[in-house]
Amino acid sequence: MDFALILFVLLLLTAVIKLIDKVVLKPRRIEKYGQEQEDYRPWWVEYAVSFFPVILFVFILRSFVVEPFRIPSGSMLPTLQDGDMILVNKFNYGIRLPIVDQKIIPLGNPKKGDVVVFRYPVNTDIDYIKRVVGVSGDTVAYIGKRLFINGEPLETTPLGPYVKPSQQVGNPLKLQEKTGDASYEILNMPGTGGYITDPQFPFVQNCEYAASDFKCTVPEGHYFVMGDNRDNSEDSRYWGFVPDNHLVGKAFFVWMNFGDLGRIGSIK
Template sequence: MNLQTILGNFALILFVAMVVTGIIWFLDIFYFAKQRRRAADTALAAFDARNAKLTADGIKVDNTSRAAIEAALLRQPTWIEYSGSFFPVIALVFVLRSFLFEPFKIPSSSMVPTLLVGDLILVNKYTYGIRLPIINKKIIEVNNPQRGDVMVFKYPKDMSQDYIKRVIGVPGDKITYENKRLTVNGKPLAYQPMDDYLDDEHPIYHKQYVENLTGVQHRILNMESKRSIDSSAVDNFPFKEQNCTYSYDKFTCIVPEGNYFMMGDNRDNSLDSRYWGFVPDRNIVGKAVVVWMNLSNPRRIGGIH
């Protein structure tokens, strides 16, 4: 599922804006403001000398304009004033978005019924480690992704795109998917049937189950008319030859070290690790934790399971 942010590379744009406004703010405090102060002092000294001479000549002077002259000379130019006003706001947003929480919007249905089209979600950026913004390099270890987590990551085939899927396999896991059922490390997962799910986008029903992913229960959808996997659509990807075997309606993969196996909850309408491979740790963006708004369905607000 491709997650669209407001702008294509918002983090970079925000960083550049923060640097530019920060430099202007810094220069104003340590250079431009001092220049304005010196200019004001010079003008006021001349003003006072002129008034003193007029007073000595017996001419009455009006000193009320002195404050106005000083205020005018000390006033920040518009471009400096706006930069100084925006800098702390931009810096705060950049820090919050880069290290704490980042918003995303769900544009497609590969994570239905867990996440619906139009859901606005928050992603925890620090739960899987502190990473440098822009380059996404981890500098502090915190936690590792666990099976069942709903995770946002950079699509391995196009790092400019953010995807969201569920973590099915962690490093070392053996994942088998056959007849629309998962087996993890030789243990078949338990599935509890639910009422059929009506697709909001298309007037069709899907088979719905509660899947118990080694202790994490969540809903999934299946379409009886589709195979478990279309092996003809599987791309070549790193570790495929060594770690994966594919047949007509089945595959088995062993997750390599430092990688994760991801699948959408809408199993037969999800382009995921079955087709394009594993997600390296360096691609991780964060853990999806809450739906905070859906403009077409306000009842969607709540945690992500």
């Protein structure tokens, strides 16, 4: 079950118990035992009343401000590693109603280069994290391991071999890639490439595939995302575009990695 839904149910439950205690149980206690006994609540009422403000605070914080996530794979290497625990800004792209994820106050949209968390279009019970490389109206192409946006190749600078953590196999090369105001590192594995055959997803007609190369035009209200570990990432190349209403927020801070405390504070 979704954690936000669990929090919401607990919030409702404790709020109802708190209300019943105030309106029904407390007057009965006063009537039966006198004013000095008004706060002698049953244990289950005491717990509900005590936990209500805590649950309310966590629910508001997690729904509208920041939400923690744990990186489960190496698809975003070298930017994010398996085991990184990150914080996601929930209001950067607009205020959304909890549970239903309906945007009610637009505050902005993802920019190319942003690292975003979103609900996986194939299974919305799963959260994914990737980098936005194309927004509505962009034509995104990946040809010969080089990313093109609207026909222009992104600026890349070779940085040499990647000194890899245990989660990365092979001998990838690290490059600096730049799009707009964003500059970040990516990995490419020489001599390898994923071969995409018969992709099926909404708006697939916007795409052209040829072996490991492709070209897609991003539809209105959608985003094209890719992992920084380009040869080890299942992303928009395989399962399509991310609808705006699937966005959770923008990743902005690594707050813990128990395997490498030096990771704290890192992200681009």
